[in-house]
Amino acid sequence: MFLKREIYLDNNATTKPRRSVVRVMKKVSDKIFGNPSSLYQTGYVSKEIIEESRQIIASAVNAMPEEILFTGSASESNNQVLVSLFEKFSPVKKTILSTLIEHPSVLQTLQYLATRGAVVKYIPVDEKGVVEIAALHSMIDDDTFLVCVMYANNEIGILQDVPAIAKIVHEKKALFFSDCVQALGKTAVDVKNLEVDYASFSAHKIHGPKGIGVLYVAKGAPIAPFVHGGHQETGLRAGTESIHNIAGFAEAVKSLPRIKNKRSKILALRNHFADGLQKLAMNISINTKLEKSIPNTLNVTFNGISNTQIIALFDYYRICVSAGSACSTPENKPSHVLTAIGLSDEKARESIRFSLSENTRRKDIQYVVSLLKKMRDGKTPVLSMLAPSFLNESELFNDENYILDVRFWYDKLKLKSLPGSHEASLFRFGRYLRHIPKEKNIIVVCQGGVYSPIVVFYLKKKGYTRACFLMGGMEGWKSAYPELYAEYAGKNIVKLER
Numbered sequence: 201m202f203l204k205r206e207i208y209l210d211n212n213a214t215t216k217p218r219r220s221v222v223r224v225m226k227k228v229s230d231k232i233f234g235n236p237s238s239l240y241q242t243g244y245v246s247k248e249i250i251e252e253s254r255q256i257i258a259s260a261v262n263a264m265p266e267e268i269l270f271t272g273s274a275s276e277s278n279n280q281v282l283v284s285l286f287e288k289f290s291p292v293k294k295t296i297l298s299t300l301i302e303h304p305s306v307l308q309t310l311q312y313l314a315t316r317g318a319v320v321k322y323i324p325v326d327e328k329g330v331v332e333i334a335a336l337h338s339m340i341d342d343d344t345f346l347v348c349v350m351y352a353n354n355e356i357g358i359l360q361d362v363p364a365i366a367k368i369v370h371e372k373k374a375l376f377f378s379d380c381v382q383a384l385g386k387t388a389v390d391v392k393n394l395e396v397d398y399a400s401f402s403a404h405k406i407h408g409p410k411g412i413g414v415l416y417v418a419k420g421a422p423i424a425p426f427v428h429g430g431h432q433e434t435g436l437r438a439g440t441e442s443i444h445n446i447a448g449f450a451e452a453v454k455s456l457p458r459i460k461n462k463r464s465k466i467l468a469l470r471n472h473f474a475d476g477l478q479k480l481a482m483n484i485s486i487n488t489k490l491e492k493s494i495p496n497t498l499n500v501t502f503n504g505i506s507n508t509q510i511i512a513l514f515d516y517y518r519i520c521v522s523a524g525s526a527c528s529t530p531e532n533k534p535s536h537v538l539t540a541i542g543l544s545d546e547k548a549r550e551s552i553r554f555s556l557s558e559n560t561r562r563k564d565i566q567y568v569v570s571l572l573k574k575m576r577d578g579k580t581p582v583l584s585m586l587a588p589s590f591l592n593e594s595e596l597f598n599d600e601n602y603i604l605d606v607r608f609w610y611d612k613l614k615l616k617s618l619p620g621s622h623e624a625s626l627f628r629f630g631r632y633l634r635h636i637p638k639e640k641n642i643i644v645v646c647q648g649g650v651y652s653p654i655v656v657f658y659l660k661k662k663g664y665t666r667a668c669f670l671m672g673g674m675e676g677w678k679s680a681y682p683e684l685y686a687e688y689a690g691k692n693i694v695k696l697e698r
């Protein structure tokens with residue numbers, strides 16, 4: 201049942217860089233090192249690469265090169281639009297309209313702007329995530345300077361009617377920004393047809409490199425620098441340009457016409473997957489509106505089964521999936537997108553996002569369906585878990601228990617460890633197995649109960665039959681026993697890792 205090859209179904213988190221992208225980036229890193237601002241040939245060559253790349257990306261989305269601004273990520277692009285427009289319009293106009301299903305780089309920037317006096321209002325979405333246009337009509341007013349609605353959602357894949365939204369926004373003389381990160385390569389993105397004033401893009405979602413984004417700013421639309429202190433990008437983004445990343449982005453964009461031909465294959469595979477899941481009779485609900493979504497995304501609630509268990513089991517079988525936005529996973533918070541479309545916290549915690557790519561094969565999908573069938577029939581390893589309330593004072597100091605804390609250093613800055621914990625981070629604990637006794641109850645602890653199930657499956661494979669994980673992790677235990685935390689946390693820690 202175990203695979204040699206990993207099945208990667210988390211392409212909305214990131215994609216594998218295309219070989220041609222890696223080749224171009226290697227060549228540029230190797231040979232073209234000049235600073236694009238330098239006044240000699242070596243610098244001009246770098247500058248030429250930037251400008252050629254800008255041209256390629258601009259024409260792929262029907263923009264003009266001067267409307268394309270390179271940034272360090274789409275998160276930065278999103279921050280730049282929101283912050284710079286707030287600073288331009290406030291205090292004369294203060295209202296921004298958005299939705300509760302945006303990416304965290306939009307939502308958290310809006311929350312920050314609200315602390316600075318912005319009035320942020322959220323346009324409702326229906327149970328499939330479609331923006332309610334009638335509500336937008338009634339909410340937009342003369343105080344609204346910006347409306348921000350993403351084109352394709354990263355968790356459930358819903359596509360919005362961006363031109364219809366843009367029309368309403370422009371009638372009210374406001375500006376319109378759409379995060380197009382998940383739309384690029386999965387549906388047509390023509391900034392003129394979409395009638396957006398701003399759009400953000402990210403290379404690593406289209407088989408390009410990480411750490412490079414684009415902000416489209418329509419000619420004449422206001423924008424201000426976000427990173428200050430340099431003349432690069434016409435003064436709108438200081439910092440020596442990441443030439444190899446820019447070249448890699450353009451190379452990935454060049455392949456988009458090829459992906460376009462594969463969209464129908466991806467769509468057919470995704471729909472075949474949805475069919476296969478429904479036939480399993482597993483009490484599932486599909487959260488993706490199949491007929492109005494990007495073709496690669498399928499969000500599913502497995503009623504009654506926590507998503508951390510499924511993710512850990514899948515990891516055991518080398519299948520990569522996620523619970524939602526990669527940016528929100530470590531904390532075990534329910535997905536904000538799923539709760540915004542009406543799922544309870546509990547149901548959101550039972551949901552998994554599958555995101556396919558052109559590399560996904562039919563047999564990958566069949567394998568996943570057959571694994572779920574095994575899980576349904578109780579033929580997969582069982583994940584033992586411990587409720588935080590179980591770990592009372594006597595269990596905490598029970599010699600039969602061995603607490604293995606696999607948290608990262610930064611988690612430990614926020615919360616101290618359980619008394620008597622043996623500490624080795626998630627990446628390294630495997631090196632210290634000789635110190636971990638097989639005959640004890642191994643209680644694996646992480647911050648929010650998200651990573652520890654993966655460790656438990658690993659330990660079971662290595663013969664630790666009594667391994668279990670602490671549900672809710674340190675966060676859950678601290679809320680269950682605040683007085684025990686105050687008295688004992690951080691005491692008698694054994695560091696396995698030197």
Ligand code: PLP
Nearest residue numbers: 273274275303354379381382402
């Ligand atoms: N917007 C959406 C819809 C995304 O899915 C992501 C990445 O997950 C981003 C923005 C952020 O992109 P980046 O990783 O380039 O910051």
